[in-house]
Amino acid sequence: MTTESTVIKAPGEAAAERSGDSGRTDERDKRRSEGMALNVFSHGFLAVWAILIVLPLIWLALGAFKTDAQIGGSALSWPSNWHFDAFGRAWSKGIGDYFANTLIVMVFSVPLTMLFGSMAAYVLARYPFTGNRIIYYFFVSGAMFPVFLALVPLFFMVKRLDMLNSYQGLILVYVAYSMPFTVFFMHSFFRTLPTAVHEAAVIDGASHTRIFFQVMLPMAKPGLISVGIFNVLGQWNQYILPAVLMQPQSSSDPERYMLTQGLVQLQYQMGYETDLPVLFAGVTIAMIPMLVVYLSFQRQIQAGLTSATLK
Amino acid sequence: MSHVAKSRGRGGFIAGFLFVPLALYLTFVIWPYVQTFGYSFTNWSGQSPTFDFVGLENYQALMEDEVFLSAIWHNLLLLVFVPVITILLALFFAFMVNAGGRGGAGGVQGVRGSGFYKIVYFFPQVLSLTILAVLFGAVYRSDEGGLLNGVLIKLGLVDPQKPIEWLNEPKFVLWCLLLVVVWHGVGFYLVLFSAAMQSVPKDIYEAALLDGAGRGQTFFKVTLPLLWDSVQTSAVYLGIVAMDMFVLVSTMTSGQFGGGPDHHSEVMATVLMRNFLYLGQSGYACAMGVVMLVLTMILSIITLRATRRDRIEY
Numbered sequence: 001m002t003t004e005s006t007v008i009k010a011p012g013e014a015a016a017e018r019s020g021d022s023g024r025t026d027e028r029d030k031r032r033s034e035g036m037a038l039n040v041f042s043h044g045f046l047a048v049w050a051i052l053i054v055l056p057l058i059w060l061a062l063g064a065f066k067t068d069a070q071i072g073g074s075a076l077s078w079p080s081n082w083h084f085d086a087f088g089r090a091w092s093k094g095i096g097d098y099f100a101n102t103l104i105v106m107v108f109s110v111p112l113t114m115l116f117g118s119m120a121a122y123v124l125a126r127y128p129f130t131g132n133r134i135i136y137y138f139f140v141s142g143a144m145f146p147v148f149l150a151l152v153p154l155f156f157m158v159k160r161l162d163m164l165n166s167y168q169g170l171i172l173v174y175v176a177y178s179m180p181f182t183v184f185f186m187h188s189f190f191r192t193l194p195t196a197v198h199e200a201a202v203i204d205g206a207s208h209t210r211i212f213f214q215v216m217l218p219m220a221k222p223g224l225i226s227v228g229i230f231n232v233l234g235q236w237n238q239y240i241l242p243a244v245l246m247q248p249q250s251s252s253d254p255e256r257y258m259l260t261q262g263l264v265q266l267q268y269q270m271g272y273e274t275d276l277p278v279l280f281a282g283v284t285i286a287m288i289p290m291l292v293v294y295l296s297f298q299r300q301i302q303a304g305l306t307s308a309t310l311k
Numbered sequence: 312m313s314h315v316a317k318s319r320g321r322g323g324f325i326a327g328f329l330f331v332p333l334a335l336y337l338t339f340v341i342w343p344y345v346q347t348f349g350y351s352f353t354n355w356s357g358q359s360p361t362f363d364f365v366g367l368e369n370y371q372a373l374m375e376d377e378v379f380l381s382a383i384w385h386n387l388l389l390l391v392f393v394p395v396i397t398i399l400l401a402l403f404f405a406f407m408v409n410a411g412g413r414g415g416a417g418g419v420q421g422v423r424g425s426g427f428y429k430i431v432y433f434f435p436q437v438l439s440l441t442i443l444a445v446l447f448g449a450v451y452r453s454d455e456g457g458l459l460n461g462v463l464i465k466l467g468l469v470d471p472q473k474p475i476e477w478l479n480e481p482k483f484v485l486w487c488l489l490l491v492v493v494w495h496g497v498g499f500y501l502v503l504f505s506a507a508m509q510s511v512p513k514d515i516y517e518a519a520l521l522d523g524a525g526r527g528q529t530f531f532k533v534t535l536p537l538l539w540d541s542v543q544t545s546a547v548y549l550g551i552v553a554m555d556m557f558v559l560v561s562t563m564t565s566g567q568f569g570g571g572p573d574h575h576s577e578v579m580a581t582v583l584m585r586n587f588l589y590l591g592q593s594g595y596a597c598a599m600g601v602v603m604l605v606l607t608m609i610l611s612i613i614t615l616r617a618t619r620r621d622r623i624e625y
Binding site: 042122123150279310 | 407445587
């Protein structure tokens with residue numbers, strides 16, 4: 001992944017050293033000093049941007065330990081007390097519940113997305129039949145349209161099914177909206193799998209369904225992981241769909257906000273109650289799992305999202 | 312595959328595997344998309360079950376709706392600046408990370424710690440936009456407590472008595488939002504371009520350096536043309552981001568679903584949501600959805616055409 005360790009000597013360099021050609025050596029020295037200057041120059045810029053990324057995040061997390069007056073007074077103050085009570089208050093203000101809501105939805109939506117997406121992609125990739133191409137393009141074309149186009153009718157569709165502000169409603173909608181990308185990606189993956197294994201399984205008398213679950217799906221694991229990461233991040237960060245679909249329909253309805261909605265809610269609430277440390281603590285709590293997941297899987301996440309975009 | 316695929320129980324299997332995914336997808340994605348076109352020709356409020364067909368009235372009203380027209384203008388501004396700034400910065404950093412190292416003669420190498428930079432830069436990409444909205448809401452605070460004002464006051468660039476109200480200043484608000492998008496995106500595109508750069512064979516660089524090309528020349532004559540495919544893809548993706556902007560505008564700026572001050576940060580998505588969820592004009596909101604679709608399509612086609620180059624094989 002990194003190229004820092006690979007220094008490849010130019011063929012000309014060795015030749016120049018042997019012959020002692022002074023003109024070439026000068027040229028080489030010049031280039032080396034240019035390389036040095038550039039090295040300092042690039043490190044400078046790179047470090048500045050790294051600070052611009054990290055500093056606001058640390059500043060925000062520090063805010064959770066400050067008092068409200070301190071936050072409003074000066075941005076560059078150091079927290080005067082290192083109490084964790086803002087975190088406790090943020091949790092009891094609902095961050096805990098929003099967290100749980102998001103987890104409940106995703107425990108179902110991500111596996112179902114992967115299952116249904118793979119099933120459709122598999123059939124479309126490996127079984128020629130009339131209408132195959134049409135159905136494939138049908139699935140894939142959904143990725144081209146802005147979600148805003150569908151919002152109004154979607155709201156009334158979910159309402160008619162009596163699933164507004166319900167977990168199952170949001171789960172089904174997440175699965176449906178993750179379909180274009182999942183089918184697209186898994187389709188190209190299933191196409192690359194060898195036919196021979198499939199044929200061997202058929203000769204052994206395995207049914208189509210069995211071949212899919214016991215042979216093809218395990219073989220497609222690398223693809224499943226890439227798409228899985230993409231879907232986890234996408235659904236965890238989704239805001240517009242829950243903002244439209246997960247609103248209490250009456251005063252007796254429970255709040256089933258997702259974490260993203262909950263943060264916005266907390267922002268409004270803490271603006272009125274002027275308790276900004278709670279807001280900062282809430283955001284920090286929301287950020288920590290992403291940081292942990294990211295640092296543990298950063299290679300896969302970077303590779304997965306990159307290849308997903310370039311496909 | 313063919314004789315396998317023709318084996319027993321094939322039809323039932325295909326239908327069985329496609330039924331649930333297709334049903335879900337048709338119900339929640341395709342059918343709503345189609346319905347939007349229909350509703351856009353009605354005066355449906357969303358509350359009442361009855362509505363009338365009004366033909367192109369919604370679209371005519373849109374052409375005279377100054378809030379919506381300014382929203383389109385803002386989307387177009389973002390559409391130019393978001394991709395250009397993000398891609399330029401990402402290319403610059405990607406080149407630094409991959410070829411900015413102590414090169415010596417001939418060898419092209421990355422800076423020390425390139426892996427570290429990639430990890431740090433990429434992180435904002437996994438944060439949700441609402442986290443960004445709260446974070447930058449605090450950074451742009453209109454008193455000394457905001458990080459930006461705090462730093463500028465410390466540097467003596469801003470009068471402590473009159474800190475700048477970044478998000479309430481009509482001149483600044485859109486650019487403040489743009490900075491958030493750039494901050495969020497640069498790392499991702501850096502990694503994307505790095506991956507593309509690393510797939511370019513080393514000897515192409517070697518050859519260019521041997522021929523006496525400087526770093527700048529190498530970049531413009533060798534690296535950039537070879538990366539063109541990824542740059543093009545990025546432009547389309549960033550264009551889609553610039554057409555949306557809903558989360559940031561609606562949560563960071565003033566007004567019902569954002570857009571303030573005085574509609575200076577309005578984008579199409581916020582006007583649409585306000586008309587749908589707040590003003591109860593569902594038919595009208597649907598017409599906006601259709602306009603967004605048409606504009607997105609046109610812009611994708613323009614981007615793909617404008618950036619078309621001969622594909623370079625290596």
